[in-house]
Amino acid sequence: MSKNLSELSLRQGIIDGLFERISRTAVETGRADPKLLQQLADDFLIGSASTYGAASFYDFMKAENQGKKAYVCNGSACLCAGTQKAVHKALSRHFDSTQIGHMTCLGRCHENAAFHIDGKNYSGSDLTDIEKIIGQSQKNRDSYSVKANVELLTQEIGDLKSFYEPLIRLIDSKNLDKALEDIKSSGLRGRGGAGFPIGLKLQICRDVAADLKFIICNADEGDPGAYSDRYLLEERSHAVLQGMMIAGILVGASWGILYIRAEYPESVDQVQKAIEELQNLDLLGADIRGSGINFGFKIIKAQGAYICGEETALINSIEGQRPEVRTRPPYPTVEGLFNKPTVVNNVETLASLHYILKNGGESYRSLGTEKSSGTKLISLDSFFNVPGIVEVEMGTPLRTVIDEMGGGFRTAVKAMQIGGPLGGIVPVDKIDELTVDFESFARNGFLLGHASIVCIPEGFEMIKYLEHLFDFAQYESCGKCFPCRLGTKRGQELLEGAIVRGQKIDKQLFVDLLDTLEQGSLCAHGGGIPLPVKNALRYFSKELEPYFIHN
Amino acid sequence: MRAYINDIAYRAEQGESILSFCNRILGKKSIPTLCDAPNLEAFGSCRICSVDVALEKGAKTKTMASCHSMVTEGMYIYPNSTNIRRLRKNIIELVLTDHPLDCLTCEVNGNCELQDVAALTGVREVRYPQGAHHLDRPKDLSHPYMTSDLSKCINCYRCVRACDEVQGQFVLSMAGRGFDTRIIKGMDQSFMESDCVSCGACAQACPTSAISDVFESKAVRTDTKVRTVCTYCGVGCNLEVSKTEDQINSIRAPYDATVNEGHTCLKGRYAFKFYDHPERLRDPMIKKNGQLEKVSWEEAYDYISSKLLHYKEKFGADSIAGISSSRCTNEENYLMQKFIRAVVGTNNIDGCARVCHSPTALGMQRTFGTGAATNSIEDIQHTNCILVIGANPTAAHPVTGARIKQFFMKSDNVSIVIDPRKTELAKYANFHLALRPGTNVAVLNMMLYYIIKEGLVAEEFVRNRTEGYEDFKKNILEIDINEMERISGVDRDLVREAAIAYASAPNAMSFHGLGVTEHSQGTFTVMQIADLALITGNIGRKGVGVNPLRGQNNVQGSADMGVQPHQGAGYLDVTDPEVIKKYENFYGVSLPRAIGYKIPEMFDAALEGKLKAIWIIGEDVVQTDPNTQKVIKALQHTDLVIVQELFMTETAKYADVLLPGASFLEKSGTFTNGERRVQRVNKVLEPIGNSKADGQIIIDIMNRMGYEQADYTPEGMLQEISQIVPFFAGIRWENLGVNGLQWPVDTQGKDTQILHSDTFKRGKGKFEFHPFEESNEIKLHAKDYPYILTTNRDLEHYNCGAMTRRTGNVLINTQDALWIHPDDAAQHGIGQNDWVCLESERGKVDVRALITRDIQPGVLSTTFHFPEIMVNNITSDEACSEALCPEYKVVAVRIRKSKGKHLAKV
């Protein structure tokens, strides 16, 4: 995090900013071109180490990405589904091994066997049609089941003009206090993982005086197994955009930035289309409806780095800096993007705002539980008989989600990882103790997180799953803080040694490592990985014990 | 606010980090850290500083990094709980899984922060099996100073942050991510290939030996450390010199130095090896039969004193002149002017300020009454606008330049550069007014015009504290904007916007350099800069004012001490009978009544046969004064040329007597930096060979010539100076402390950060209008010599380069180069690095071309650090009409591609 780099990046604005220009240097070969990076460094007066260092961070710009043409999904769900080998084999018939890379979770967890060619995602049975796929220009939309026990986020958008009624009313009436009151009283908490009340966040940012502020929609849904944000971006784009504008107007931001992960090319297209529709409604640009309010959207396509979902890393990424996590305070609401006050919220959080403005805070609050109001989207993977997205009222028993809405498991499952790679590993015999809300999960030593469910089948060795988690953690660590940079790597090595070479793991060392990560890490990436591991050690001790020794 | 450490209540400050709170209460280093550094922002990477925190007594604790977590009301902090001690040990164990365990042979053994913290945590083994590592990263020994051995890197980012937050150079970053994250220079290059400016901030910041320097400045040896002040530029950085017996090992920058806060440039930190260079003059020499021969001090003294007495008797005291050195201490400068005035009996004393900031002293004296910086470097922290005019501080005043650059990078600040070249700062500035060289007065009058037009005059200030405004205003409003725009080549709207920005900033300060003074209208330009401050009321408080960037380390001091022909010690007028009486009483002799020669007048007098003897201390007039051939002739015409030097400079070659002086490392005294800060220079070593402290040499001769002066000690000299220089009244050697005092210092010892807070020295600030006037150089020669050459300095070399060319700097910057715009180069068929012949009315020189868009078409620029180029062969006799400062910045030349034949023999 460099204040100077933030400032120098701001000088050339957001419309064609440093990050996008760095991204373009890799278009030709898949690897950022050093000559172009030097040029950019000169244009921005930031030194070539800055542009080179930033580019080298991302999967889709770093040297190793040069010449890659096809990517196999190596996310947790595809791993557990066991589809990766077949995908790799099929791709090998058309590409040589240097042309095949991997991407982590394409959000096709409902049918797995996911892969990516030429800026487009494929999954399920697409594998049989690779010949047809190559060189095809149409984007490839998938379909999956969407169910709800309360329809709020999953509601049809319908007529655009009437859908944007809440926003229009806000703009015309300028009754910002009332709107903010509603959001606060709704009790809506962030859906990106940490569960922070959005009303409070908006209030803090609103109270900071500044001539430039930003709203960022965190659409970097990086959790393998999660695709509910993708669903909203592609199928309910206008709910997301409206939420951003509401939040923006409340804090006095004139820019809404959507940071969308590169692995979701279709989402970028859908959101772009929606922005154009909004433009046609004259609800964007300068002096909207003669209100004096200005607002514009900007989509930024990420370049492959899980940590960019962490809000301060995301901010650094947009600025064209290395997306390393920043220290807090100052919080982004006070000093965020380009050192200006910034609100970062998850897609799902923002997509809920229009409902609150339309129906009032109390109406929202009446849904769900005391501390977890509203509804929650859950992503179900292909181990369910009815995979797809479900929307449930907070407080719904997990059993209902699994058996009634998901139709039960397709094959025997021993545990589920819920809430992404940093979420808990929930053994199936705990299902009945859990309801879908923040408190129930926390109380039981798990984490609701973003509420994706990845099933670990009976036959999948837990030690391998843990190795997979640590491998993910070390691969995606930003590398800034000592415990995570070193600890995730050593953890992965210990587990690999146990699996591959039969080296037993010193239990005390392993426990020390988990404690160090948990207590010492700067962010929830390193700090979060011990949770599922500890869950596994507790609930699958029998299976795991042989890999450890007690000194 | 109250917070608890180990359950004991203490008072905490709002906004204080837990780390600084604990350190304040429990003592420095009460909490170990690795990524924290005194001059860097909290970063939070090492997590070693973690502490346990509970929000109320007995509540569940949470582990937090203390460096970036703030203390809150009623917080319970446990800085060293069992849990925390285990955590730190476990983190260090992880660090050691990727760190070579070869401490005993490591450069920083015994002075390594990783060692210290590891010892503290009591880690005794690394339990992890051997895994991936970075132990085989190769060393980088490409650079004359900077080194790296990144196998020792612990990824604390201190170097990256130092290069960014302190130097602002962005040479270093990380590449890759996660475990593969690794330090890079530039695009994964070596130090030598990168844009590194060798400031050494990264090496000093690095807690291990991963980034260091060839002097192994972090190594522990049986050494002693001496704090002193840099000998190069007027910033006046404090240095900590480490030596073993009579060898200097290395130099570091003290963090508690007010001036430089742990920073230096490469000259201060690394360019010290000139001190024992084989070419150092080690013995006095006298020219016998056309050859300089070694003699004893006795012989040299006898020779000099008998000669001088002879000339004085035969031709009068005015046949003798002295040039004192701004590189020497205040005490020595005081002695030299005293010698010339009281012992020889003439006012023929001048110094290098003549060729640099004499217009500043004069101009500011005319407007304010005092010819010195009104404010302090520290004020950069308190201003909203900085105007840099005719200065390239990132090269010539690097530490101040780095601070200004930091200021320029922040978008809320207003930054204005007025300079013909696109200097490094100009690239970062909001406004760059790229004027044609020689048109400062035109552009500043335009600015003043717009400030008045836009109604941005600070009326009340002007009414209460200035005089002459109405006439001034009338004159300004009458200037011909069309004409000024055409002459200067700067768009009027740009000037207008810059003027508005300057005048509207709550606090605006200006910095100026030799691009202001070294012009035919130099003094007037200084007065206009002062007018800008007056008209906007930017005088007399923090974050405002007029701040000349003084060139040489002690150019301020030499002027303060009376090294000028018209003013004695303390700037008192040598023609004023009252003053004369005062000096005569003090020196105990009768003194001359007439103003003496300025340096150019000395040369004229020599050519006319009027000057018989000249004593030049530490000043290479042949290489650095304009019109070299004339200077040489003048020296050849002078019977006795005494040169007191460190090296056989171009000037020393014309000496009849050569006296080996001592470098700043070999004597004590004081230097006064550009913000009037008088700082202690402490002797590190005895003078090398047979050389002597310059002050002692002067005293020896004084005594020989019959004037009793006690031996040179800084205590004794300051005692004497404080009695005659009013603003030194309270300055005593013992009271200067580590950070010195800013004059005026009253008898109680209280110093002054900001001048003119309530009144000006001359009563009211004076507005005085001067119209733009084209330089004679252009008027007379532009037709035949259509290009304008302007001279400047580079970061790596210092003026004539006598010192820096005898250090590793010469491997970094190997030659003078001619900046030329690509269009001009193309027109003359000149390629990159081709020889270009520059021809002026005075002669020809050849310089290598450096084709760059940082210079405008029609304008050329070059440095004068290398004697083989001898650029001053072509500079002119034009000078500031008021102060006689030479016009180095405007030389009419023509150019052609050449073969490099016009090189001086050295």
Ligand SMILES: Cc1cc2nc3c(=O)[nH]c(=O)nc-3n(C[C@H](O)[C@H](O)[C@H](O)COP(=O)(O)O)c2cc1C
């Ligand atoms: C390692 C890591 C990854 C994250 N990834 C995401 C993400 O993909 N999407 C997201 O919305 N939030 C993510 N977050 C949480 C964000 O930092 C931030 O809390 C969130 O965007 C705030 O929005 P919310 O309050 O609406 O949840 C992540 C956090 C961490 C520590």
Ligand code: SF4
């Ligand atoms: S915990 Fe990991 S991802 Fe988070 S800041 Fe530390 S190194 Fe980066």
Ligand code: SF4
């Ligand atoms: S020496 Fe100075 S410029 Fe060079 S890399 Fe280090 S901090 Fe940066």
Ligand code: SF4
């Ligand atoms: S080189 Fe030194 S300062 Fe830089 S990251 Fe490595 S250990 Fe830290």
Ligand code: SF4
């Ligand atoms: S900035 Fe000036 S005083 Fe400081 S180290 Fe460099 S040359 Fe010396």
Ligand code: FES
């Ligand atoms: S000193 Fe606080 S994390 Fe390093």
